[in-house]
Every structure is written in C-alpha cells, then in structure tokens.
Amino acid sequence: MISGGAETSEDARFDRLIYERVRLGMMSALAVRAELTFSELKALFNVSDGNLSAHARKLETAGYVTCTKSFEGRRPRSVYRITAVGRAALNRYLDHVEAVIRATRR
C-alpha cells in the first residue's frame, strides 16, 4: 500500500474482488455501458460460461453488479449492470493504481 497505513477490512475485501483480471475487466466494461449481457461479457473476455458465472456471482454477492434474468423466446438472458457501490469500488481501485504510479515515479 502507498500510504503504509493499516488496510481496512473493506480495502482487503475490495482487493480480493476487483484485483482479479476478469472481474476487473467486467467492472471496467460495465462502467462504460449501461448494461451488458452474459454473452457480450463472455465474448469480450473470452472465458468459459462457468468461469464467467463464478466471477459474476462474486461481484453480485458483493453488491458491485446486479443481474437481471429474463427469457428471450426460450433462451435465458442475463443482463448485468454496475451498481453505485461497484462504481465507487472501481474508482477507489483506479485511485489506488494511480497512487502507486505517482509514488514510484516521484
């Protein structure tokens, strides 16, 4: 950590959730799109159904994204949206990364 201060429990939970590459990508993609379907996310990050489901569930459980399930004809359709909490978490992560760069280049 740049500050050298004690990590709060929220920071630690946040690191585990967003630090992972696919989850970070999902959060970044959802930050610029109002919503993305499961298929769109899968195509974006080239991951398997099971892998994406697991990552999406973790973000959903943390309250960072919401998932709305519906049917398009007979096909199930899952639509993901970033929440205000998720957006704030992504911003905190970006601040953290930028702080690392600033500190090491000082």
Add this chain to the structure above:
Amino acid sequence: MPIDAHAVATLRYIRASMEAAGTVAVPGSAGIAMGIIGLLAAALASIPPFRSHWLVIWLLAAAIAALTGGVLMARQSFLQGFTLLGAPARKFVLCLAPGLFAGAVMTAVHWSAGNLHAIPGTWLLLYGCALIATSAPTTRIVGVLGGLFVMLSLLAFWLPASLHPLVLGAGFGGLHLVFGVLIGRKSHGSQI
C-alpha cells in the same frame, strides 16, 4: 515486474476493457448540426436560379455535414476518454463506410447514365442502411433513424422528381434535426 510497470499494465487493461465494451456516443448536437445543414441545402436547392445545381449543392452539403458530424463525434469521444483509434470508433467506421462508399459509387453511375432522378432515392436508401448498420456500435435510436431514411427512400423512388428536393430536405434536414434533439434529450435530460 516493477510495481509501477504492473500498475501501468493494469491501467492499460482497464482502458482496453472499457474501449472494447464501449459504444460510440452520437451527440445530439451532431444530428442537429447535420439537420440544419440539410435544411439549408434544401432551401438553397429550391431557389429557382439554383435548382439546376441541386446535385452540387447537396454534395457540398454532404461533405460539410460529414465533417461537422465527425468533429462533434470526435469531441464527444475525447470527452469520454476514448480515442478515434479505439475499438468502438473502428466498429463505427466499418459499419458506416460500406453504405457511404456504395452511395458514392451509385451517384457516379447514375450521373454518368443520366439517371439523376434516381439519385435522391439512392442516397436516402444507402444512408439509411449505413445508419442501421451503425446502430450496433452506437444506440438503437440510430437504427430507427436509419429505418425512417429507408422508408423515405422508397417514397423518393415512387414520387416524381419535382418532389425530390422536399424528400431530401425532410430526410437529411428534418430527420437529422428531430433525432438530434431526441438523442440529446435522451443522453442529457433536457440538455442537448
């Protein structure tokens, strides 16, 4: 990997993810500006001394409108932190270009064959198809606008040539203007 290099790579990955998922923002101001240019071209082309020069007037208007729309869209992309070389912009150009290229070729073909009466319908049809294609990397409302251009083109092919200036004005002027306002309101509440 040094810690700052890892952080830079992470920022690059975030940016790449945003660009890959991002859509091209079509600002309402682009539609409004292009609509005003279209209406001015329609007005100019309907003045008796200029009627015989309608093709040149509309080609000039198309070039000015394309430049204006392009600049306003580039500005919007810049404000959103995307570059013109990013994935959304590339998708947009790839969707738009074939229709516009076909329009340019068909204009030359009709002009050389003396089929000037077929040009307005061709323009409206191919521009409408290009807009429908660009609804994929932009928004659905652009596809609706494209659909209306296609319908207007069918009307242009059916109507006598004397009414073509009116149809061109309604399409490139009226539709652009109305949808520019609608897109602006949708994007920014009551602001454009």
